[in-house]
Amino acid sequence: MPFDIPQDATFTALADPTRRAILARLAEGQATVAELADPFQISQPAISRHLRVLEKAGLISTRIDAQRRPRQLNPQALAQVATWLTHLAARYEAQYQRLDAVLEDLQSDPTIPEGDMK
Amino acid sequence: MPFDIPQDATFTALADPTRRAILARLAEGQATVAELADPFQISQPAISRHLRVLEKAGLISTRIDAQRRPRQLNPQALAQVATWLTHLAARYEAQYQRLDAVLEDLQSDPTIPEGDMK
DNA sequence: ACTTTATTTAACTCTTAAGTTATATAACAA
DNA sequence: TTGTTATATAACTTAAGAGTTAAATAAAGT
Numbered sequence: 001m002p003f004d005i006p007q008d009a010t011f012t013a014l015a016d017p018t019r020r021a022i023l024a025r026l027a028e029g030q031a032t033v034a035e036l037a038d039p040f041q042i043s044q045p046a047i048s049r050h051l052r053v054l055e056k057a058g059l060i061s062t063r064i065d066a067q068r069r070p071r072q073l074n075p076q077a078l079a080q081v082a083t084w085l086t087h088l089a090a091r092y093e094a095q096y097q098r099l100d101a102v103l104e105d106l107q108s109d110p111t112i113p114e115g116d117m118k
Numbered sequence: 119m120p121f122d123i124p125q126d127a128t129f130t131a132l133a134d135p136t137r138r139a140i141l142a143r144l145a146e147g148q149a150t151v152a153e154l155a156d157p158f159q160i161s162q163p164a165i166s167r168h169l170r171v172l173e174k175a176g177l178i179s180t181r182i183d184a185q186r187r188p189r190q191l192n193p194q195a196l197a198q199v200a201t202w203l204t205h206l207a208a209r210y211e212a213q214y215q216r217l218d219a220v221l222e223d224l225q226s227d228p229t230i231p232e233g234d235m236k
Numbered sequence: 237a238c239t240t241t242a243t244t245t246a247a248c249t250c251t252t253a254a255g256t257t258a259t260a261t262a263a264c265a266a
Numbered sequence: 267t268t269g270t271t272a273t274a275t276a277a278c279t280t281a282a283g284a285g286t287t288a289a290a291t292a293a294a295g296t
Binding site: 130167184 | 292293
């Protein structure tokens with residue numbers, strides 16, 4: 001079962017909260033740069049740059065409508081990332097089922113509760 | 119159908135290729151800091167910092183085994199991110215099915231092929 | 237007690253990335 | 267052609283983050 005490992009640029013693109021908000025907006029339907037910039041306090045040029053990052057990452061694509069450049073989501077790119085993450089989790093689960101892994105666990109102390117490590 | 123929006127820290131953690139490689143390694147089973155540092159050229163303290171980032175993001179957790187601090191994957195955190203991405207893609211698909219969205223598409227020019235935009 | 241092993245923390249450097257404003261480009265409208 | 271709308275690019279500033287080495291902490295081994 002081979003699956004694609006997402007590009008570095010894709011994860012980089014997802015790391016910014018403004019860009020994630022843009023993706024969430026585009027999930028509701030295509031939108032122009034002005035429409036995308038509207039909900040944010042940052043300048044329009046800043047949004048344009050975010051869009052460039054998202055497009056290079058393959059997460060969105062651009063159409064031409066006169067002077068407008070409406071953007072739309074590329075759902076396959078999102079799905080590809082989701083698949084990679086899911087496979088990692090599944091791989092972990094598979095290992096965790098193994099008897100020797102369980103025994104290894106019993107040998108040592110329990111997990112440190114969150115926040116107990118300084 | 120409510121679903122959790124992953125923390126900003128989680129996406130930030132996933133943005134670094136070394137940290138993703140660490141996650142991939144941990145999907146094969148728990149590992150100590152030294153073991154995790156081994157495949158990389160960077161220093162062990164750098165790995166420790168990556169691990170701190172991953173733990174704050176909820177992606178891994180730490181056990182105590184004498185002087186060792188074996189790390190293990192938190193598959194739920196990965197699954198949560200996957201779910202968020204999948205929901206975005208699904209939401210897009212749902213919008214895309216709508217008739218008016220399709221008509222809107224027909225009104226304007228086709229998508230710019232990748233690489234044609236400077 | 238002293239040494240070794242495992243890991244973390246601190247202090248620092250350097251690069252990258254996100255924001256800004258000002259200017260350029262491009263299509264349309266009068 | 268001149269102006270207006272929509273978006274992109276350039277030049278610049280600032281802050282965050284990833285790396286380094288050196289020193290601190292902590293548990294075991296001798």
